[in-house]
Amino acid sequence: MRNFLKKTGILAGLALTLGGAASCSKDGDGVLLFSIEDDKALGEQVAAQTDSTFRAKGQLLEPGSNPQAYAALNKIVLRVLNSGKLQYRNEFPWDVKIIKDDQTRNAFATPGGHIYVYSGLIKYLDNETQLAGVIGHEIAHADRRHTSRQLQQQYGISVLLSLVLGDNQNALIDVANGLGQLKFSRDYEVEADDYSVEYLNGTNYYACDGAAGFFIKSQNDGQAGPPEFLSTHPNPGNRVQSIQAKADQLNCRNRTAGSDDFNQLRNAL
DSSP, X not given: OHHHHHHHHXXXXXXXXXXXXOOSEEOSSSEEOOOHHHHHXXXXXXXXXXXXXXXXXXXXEOGGGOHHHHHHHHHHHHHHHTTSOOSSTTTSOOEEEEEOOTTOOOEEEOTTSEEEEEHHHHHHOSSHHHHHHHHHHHHHHHHTTHHHHHHHHHHOHHHHHHHHXXXXXXXXXXXXXXXXXXXXXXXXXXXXXXXXXXXXXXXXXXXXXXXXXXXXXXXXXXXXXXXXXXXXXXXXXXXXXXHHHHXXXXXXXOOOOOOHHHHHHHHHO
């Protein structure tokens, strides 16, 4: 936070006068004006607001009240997190929450590694490898800092600075409410797919094209009820092929993982 306070005037001025063209750091694809500490601070604010919003609706499944569901989900998430492939495994807090909404098939990530998964998505999927693939995709959005970049592009650096400083509650509510509908660029989606394959390969447990299994299922369902996930994670026709091609390159498509934890999770919901 101290670093953020020191930079506030400078960054806000740069963003306003140069239209975001100035760069304090560049991480992968796209200019990002945040440090890792700023990412974490923004994520904490957005996650707290997200928790509050869904708790007020009675839709946030609290870990303390749902130990079986979270024990099973955390095993799946930890396999992905401990793959040895994350850039910020030790910097971000990396927690996961379940939103109880069986009609919504979605998942999203805040900056700094807070992951949210809807019960509707969990119940929609066929097996544990598919869920691991989707979770890997969302972890990649946070770990590659796509979410921060997309929020910066949509809201501007000045607004995001005000959120971390606690000076703009209305904007914080708006950002938190819109996070599940945040649309990523094609480049970010392709990169998240690639890293999902990398993460699952690193588990030495899941077939690393788990995300492709989700997209194949979605394509087969067609107009019968495609997941909300696809409205914010568009599915170009070659996406499945790209995931499978990378998985073939890594020779990790043929693993057969059990779904014991996935089944326990579904039964607990």
